[in-house]
Amino acid sequence: MKRFWIASSVPILLIAASHTALALTVVTTTEDLAALVREVGGDKVSVEAIARGYQDPHFVEAKPSFILKLHNADLLVVVGRDLEAAWLPPLITQSRNRRIQPGAEGYLDASLNAQILEIPTGQITRAMGDVHPLGNPHYWLDPANGRRVAQSLQQKLSQIDGASAGYYARRYADFDRRLSDAEKQWSALVTPYQGIKVVTYHRSWPNFAARFGLDVVGYVEPRPGIPPTPGHILTLQLEMKRLGVKIILVEPYFDTRTPKAVARAVDGIVVQLAPSVGGETEIRTYFDLFDYNLQRLIEAIKAASAKAPGSAIRLRQGSGEPAEALAEAGAPRAKAEDGGVTWTP
């Protein structure tokens, strides 16, 4: 019987050894990072995300099932900037995995090379709401930061899995090229709408706004993480009317009742954009994220300007048909429902 066990354990050991050599197990905190890992790691990695794309990444529950994921991970990639501070540290401590402890080789803070906006320069207190002292953590919504994160990933994957360094370098170069092409299309799409004024629910969009020329003039939340109050909503409505703002951007995890009430008051439109890959089922890659959001945004701008001709939504002269440009370029078009710029829970 002993011989049987030894004889049968050899192939098992070999299979186990070859399995670990085949794929690195990567766990990321968000689906955006997972999408970027897929771009760079290809079939040399198997990647899983903890938070779903339609979930508020500030409020994830530290479920024990995530401990199991982390237990077997070779690499943990985090958004950083305190985005996961409320739930990730106990998961890492309980993972019983020394490879992914902060400071270890298998721990990567993706924000370290990214361009971070809204880093507070003065003294901050919680009277300002749930501010992030290390800057706004929603930095992946600028494709330039996606590239920087992908580069960090390429370096980290090559460090852990040196044998495949060439593979990761090729994948990164290919991603870089495709992203550059896509960025040209995206820029062309939004060029006619530069400087358009919008209101967002949470401060999730500074990088997106800076990259694509949106002017965020207000927030539905009076302060980050504080639910809207009647007084604030009244002020916001007056301000939106004064500036002629018609667009309200809302993340999928916020209640749309208040934004819709504001939209009714100012004769505007609520647009539900996806802050993350996986925010809608059709957003599967990092490219889909921008395709979807820009498509939605432009539809909304058009709908708003059709609703209120001669309003403050001024389009630049000589604008082409951006949606056609996108279709011509072969990029997947986001699904547009019938007048589907508003969203019902």
Added chain:
Amino acid sequence: MSVRTPRAPGSVVGALLCLLVSSSASAQTPADQSVGAVRMEVERLRQEFEAIRQQYGARLSELETRLAALEGRAPQPAQAAPPPAAPAEAAVPPGAAGAGGPTGSLPLYGNVNLLSKIFNPDIAVIGDFEGASGNNAVNPQSPLSLEESELSLQAIVDPYARADIFFSFGPEGVEVEEGFVTFPTLPGGFLAKVGKMRASVGKVNAMHTHVLPWIDRPLVTENLVGADEGLSDAGISVSRLITNPWVFLEATGEVYRGQSEVFSSATRGDLTYVGRLRGYQDLSESSNVDIGVSVASGGSEFDPARKTTLFGVDATFRYRPLRRAIYRRFIARTEAIWSRRPVAPVGDTVRADSFGAYVSADYQVARRWFAGGRYDVSERALDASVRDRAGSVLLTFWPSEFSQIRGQFRRIRFGDAPAAHEFLFQFLFSIGAHGAHVF
């Protein structure tokens, strides 16, 4: 698979080879190591140089962009430029700095070298102000009191450990509520905690007061598991995941000095032992169940020759839809404890076998509002014939993540005293950086 006896020696050699191959990676000669070290050093320097080069490139291009903007030209999108490696300091857009807060440099309080503060632990204070009205002849609570101020100091010690210390300041004085060091990088998948801790007996015992879903602790805790202080003692806790393809399983073994509200040791060797097995399973992405079995055994104050034993089971069901996680959640929990405790001999009775349990549910009504209820039943630890029952309803309001206002109406039917009807209220407030709690 058939047993192939003649080939068995070959298999043994194969297995040994396998082991050798797998261990050869770590078994390098000193020469190999030094060459490797030099190579790594060169690689590190190369990477550092590359990073610095890219950093300066990025800064230069940023300056150029600003210059261009100043000259009135539209800044060129830096698409074709190589991605800068570390443009960590981004320009703060106007109006965004500190979310409307004052700008300027951080104030220096006495210490000129501000950087020395970086390694200070995370410090937080949680204030727990409680009030009570109504009648309670058995265990009357103060009408108004700052019941507890919990001071927490938490930090990573070194690459191998982190430390958490919680001081509890109450009307009776100061005590170390918990203070332990955790070793998360042990080999073999073990996680060890050393220090003074709340023992892993059931769910409620391990919870700090401010994370409880109620103002008070359930009667079963009051009667059988050491009241507010609970089973908290100096000891060592070791836990391990039992990996299997089906569920999350975690086994915990703990040994304590043996001096707590429930146990007492006459000699040094009279330690308290605690074991817990916890199973968890996701039912869907929104709902899950968490089930635990615990046992604790330690010395008795009445008879050093006999042991006090607690046996507990607990179950929690949670529902929280991911898309509406900040608006909606439902948690149902229950816990039962069986206590076998030696007592001073009364006739031929030398042991009290008591039982206690609670069932509780909380529902989040809106982003800031929670409603809940709890039913308690518990016999007394030293007299199982006296049974107390209680029912509570609760309403909780969260002004923000960092404060909480709660009201609880509680009715207790004591087994040996007139019933108590009370209204309790609580203000909780948290300042500083309090670390996240385990699930």
